[in-house]
Amino acid sequence: MTGGESCHTPFGDFRLGRYPARRDEPLQAWSAADLLLLEEIHRRGIPGPDILVVNDEHGALCVALEPRELWTDSALATLALNNNLERNQRARVPVRWSTEQPNAGAALVALRIPKQLPYFQYQLAVLSRLIEPGTTVLAAGMDKHLSPRVAALLEEYIGPTERHRGQRKARLFSARRDEREGPAAEPPASYYCETLAGELQALPNVFSQERLDGGSRLLLEQLPGLARASLLVDLACGNGVLGLSAFRRGLASKILFADESAMAIASAQANAARLFPTDSGQFIFHHGDGLEHYGGPVAQLILCNP
16 A cells, blocks of 8 residues: 655654545644654663554554554544555554453553543543553643643552653653552443433443433434435444434334444444344444445435534
């Protein structure tokens, strides 16, 4: 695979591109936060097979480090990673989805701080029970996306934390796992959905976990005026509120839930099983880039709250 821009790192220069590819792409496939992590890891001299990478956005960390594993929620990030590994003739990196626990034994965790604070807390709670005392967690993010609570949360879940000097509108934090038992992960958020006459739960990286958002509310109001479909797609499904509500109204006999987030798909699956326990055969779940690589029946109706 050709293309991409040259990213200069302490581990070498790599051609990196974003996914999906756009003509005259104005954005790079790496950030200053990625470079801060790579520079610090190179300084420490820790080999890639001893490193767990978390939330790599386009593959800049994994292409350079060739780590033991990537822990991610994003199908798009994984597609970008695989394209960039091929572009640079690097070996495949094992991927562990956010709904699973990464393998133990990493000597260092390289973590891109996510924008969703509950998701960050969830990941720290899992890591606090996974990594051994003395293990370092290096976390970095762009200033415009960082919560003021980042250092406090690292201290709470992992251990003693250093907030490093900011560079290039990015900041690096380092935390060392201590002997304390960190706080447990919070239970899934939920709210009561009148349309479904039941609770909808959502895992930490799912949009609008605690209330019905305005866009979904507007779309739900349109359901009575829509023609019935044999297959309806809930595109970017989140917790599944649109597709499940359409099914409750009898708008479609089968519903396809599609999302790029592993936690969204898992949330929609759990809600479908709880609200419609005898109708499991009527639901299809697709984790990926929209309907890319979906090979099932053709849909007659698509609902999307982007």
